[in-house]
Amino acid sequence: MIFADSPANILVVAAHPDDEVLGCGGTIARHADRGDHVDLLFLTDGVGARGESPVATVGARQEAAHAAAGILGAQTPQFLDFPDNRLDSVDLLDVIQAIEAVLAARPYDTVYTHWEGDLNIDHQVASRAVRTATRPVPGQSVRAVLSFEVPSSSEWAFSDVVPESPNFAVSIADQIDRKLAALDAYAMEMHDPPHPRSQEAVRALATWRGAQHGFAFAEAFTLVRAAHA
Numbered sequence: 397m398i399f400a401d402s403p404a405n406i407l408v409v410a411a412h413p414d415d416e417v418l419g420c421g422g423t424i425a426r427h428a429d430r431g432d433h434v435d436l437l438f439l440t441d442g443v444g445a446r447g448e449s450p451v452a453t454v455g456a457r458q459e460a461a462h463a464a465a466g467i468l469g470a471q472t473p474q475f476l477d478f479p480d481n482r483l484d485s486v487d488l489l490d491v492i493q494a495i496e497a498v499l500a501a502r503p504y505d506t507v508y509t510h511w512e513g514d515l516n517i518d519h520q521v522a523s524r525a526v527r528t529a530t531r532p533v534p535g536q537s538v539r540a541v542l543s544f545e546v547p548s549s550s551e552w553a554f555s556d557v558v559p560e561s562p563n564f565a566v567s568i569a570d571q572i573d574r575k576l577a578a579l580d581a582y583a584m585e586m587h588d589p590p591h592p593r594s595q596e597a598v599r600a601l602a603t604w605r606g607a608q609h610g611f612a613f614a615e616a617f618t619l620v621r622a623a624h625a
């Protein structure tokens with residue numbers, strides 16, 4: 397089970413570079429601290445909708461992802477090249493199969509990904525594709541799937557979507573500083589307060605999620621599926 401067996405093999409499937417830190421950066425560091433193997437998979441390059449120089453910006457985003465992974469203790473990130481903010485233009489099966497190919501390389505037991513109700517379309521597709529790629533058929537190594545919250549996407553979900561109600565929290569009291577340092581690597585994606593994607597707001601969310609569970613700081617997840625073999 398989550399945080400029980402060690403060393404565990406963890407895969408984080410994020411739509412864009414920076415989602416992994418916003419959603420579960422402290423938890424990544426916590427896994428790394430206990431000797432778990434943490435791989436990061438990014439489905440898009442994260443630059444398509446911004447109108448900047450694609451080549452330079454792809455390089456900058458990937459460089460930031462490498463720097464953030466180093467701070468958190470994760471392995472070298474892997475990048476797929478699906479179109480940013482247009483994941484819904486790709487056949488879902490193609491996304492699923494790309495994720496399945498990564499999952500086949502190692503007996504991952506826990507996968508973190510996006511909440512299905514996020515405003516961002518890429519986040520929605522990532523969540524849906526992971527659910528299928530990790531379906532619990534006989535021989536499936538993945539025993540737990542959790543979805544994380546991403547400030548400026550999860551709380552901006554449409555009103556007809558059932559609000560996210562995280563039911564699993566991880567204390568990141570000893571990892572909050574590394575989470576915020578990893579966010580510094582993505583300075584180009586951050587905003588000034590009171591934007592939800594500011595250092596202040598991210599810290600405040602970690603404080604609130606911690607307060608809900610008796611920790612100084614926490615990250616909160618929705619348990620999508622879990623089973624104990």
Ligand SMILES: [Zn+2]
Nearest residue numbers: 411412415516
């Ligand atoms: Zn994103």
